[in-house]
Amino acid sequence: MRLLDRRLADALHRIRHGSSAELVEQARQDERHLLSELDRLMTRMRAIEGQLLQIQKGATRH
Numbered sequence: 001m002r003l004l005d006r007r008l009a010d011a012l013h014r015i016r017h018g019s020s021a022e023l024v025e026q027a028r029q030d031e032r033h034l035l036s037e038l039d040r041l042m043t044r045m046r047a048i049e050g051q052l053l054q055i056q057k058g059a060t061r062h
Contacts, residue, residue: 001038001041001042001045004034004037004038004041005038007030007034008031008034008035008038011027011028011030011031011034012027012031014026014027014030015027015028015031
């Protein structure tokens, strides 16, 4: 997740400070891709946390 955050920060920096339209467009594409990867990772993390909570609730009932 930290790697994705760093790569996203880099893409945002390239969008703001790009020296050509082509570089800025590539940075925007990178940003879109990284945001989708970050969303996928965070969704998976939430699913795992939910599963762990269900396991924990089941373990405390016995």
